[in-house]
């Protein structure tokens with residue numbers, strides 16, 4: 001990573017929350033371990049509880065020690081010396097003076113250059129209170145840089161996202177706002193561009209002449225866990241599809257950017273989002289399938305249905321699954337369906353992309369109707385787990401009775417390489433500290449994504465679905481397969 005450690009004070013709002021404990025604290029600690037953060041760095045945990053620095057350090061020590069991706073805990077005690085705790089009440093601007101004093105104390109002793117990063121790992125209803133109060137209390141006035149990292153969801157539709165942005169913009173400019181989409185921090189998601197733009201092999205084929213369809217699956221075996229209150233309002237469309245899935249679609253579909261500069265990449269991604277075919281209300285069924293999990297067996301254990309989960313309404317109309325058939329209406333992709341599915345309580349936890357290529361113009365090998373067909377050429381990019389890239393090809397079948405057989409050429413990421421970063425969040429925090437916004441969601445991307453999904457939500461929220469409609473531990477509703485089969489395709493289980 002860096003040779004020059006970053007000089008910065010990071011204020012972490014929501015420091016005792018689940019995200020901070022599982023991902024953020026271990027990621028920040030790992031940045032410290034490998035030298036990106038060093039002497040002139042402080043972490044200020046912000047919370048409403050009346051606890052001391054030492055109490056919070058104990059929370060951090062525990063969270064970091066429990067992280068199984070960290071190879072060693074070397075440097076932990078030194079790291080904790082850079083950690084402080086400040087109590088304040090999010091909604092009361094007067095209480096922010098304690099945070100202001102803390103920044104000033106730190107800046108009096110460490111050479112942070114006055115650089116301040118505010119990380120909001122908080123429920124969205126607090127976003128504007130925090131940014132307003134940071135401004136009102138004068139904390140955003142600093143000689144160094146100021147940056148805001150903000151977790152999703154950013155609004156619940158186009159209008160609310162617009163309003164939220166207006167509010168936040170009173171305190172931070174667009175180039176200071178880093179909207180997290182943690183999928184963009186995943187190594188294999190970042191690899192999509194590298195695979196496409198550093199090999200002469202794929203780009204000439206990456207279009208409607210050679211690709212028959214593209215499939216993106218992000219399935220989870222877990223249910224809603226203890227997040228029902230949030231999930232009931234969000235559902236699979238806002239939780240996964242509007243952000244993570246559409247980001248992956250835009251990386252797969254974009255034109256080569258003129259440079260790797262974040263503005264150039266973003267410009268191309270936005271064009272993809274703009275080219276997504278808008279679906280009229282009466283056609284929603286032809287393009288989208290929704291689902292909600294019933295009871296079943298997931299990860300070898302009996303699990304209850306979504307409607308029986310705690311804090312879920314017994315008539316809940318919230319989708320825990322969405323499958324979509326998308327079209328990018330431009331010259332490159334006209335006519336090529338991009339199928340996307342994501343859901344909870346499915347058969348397994350995996351995220352993968354399958355690019356299916358068209359058949360050869362004429363099959364020389366199997367000419368009788370009863371014969372097998374040539375295997376389809378597939379490019380499989382496995383994002384998680386077991387990151388890998390696999391190409392499915394036909395070769396001569398020396399031993400068998402067939403003329404050809406299918407083989408798989410594969411590259412798997414060495415899991416020990418991944419120990420470089422403990423989590424996608426580490427990549428993203430590093431990028432933000434370096435001022436690189438490429439892997440964050442720009443306002444325009446966000447708004448295009450909302451304007452695409454809003455009509456779907458509007459229809460689904462006004463029409464009751466016959467839920468539940470898929471068993472826990474399955475591949476989702478049967479209708480999700482019909483979405484492909486009517487085009488002559490199937491979900492690849494590879």
Ligand code: BG6
Pocket residue numbers: 220239240351
């Ligand atoms: C989050 C969603 O953004 O992504 C969660 O809010 C989901 O509901 C999670 O479980 C999935 O992320 P990952 O990295 O485990 O695929």
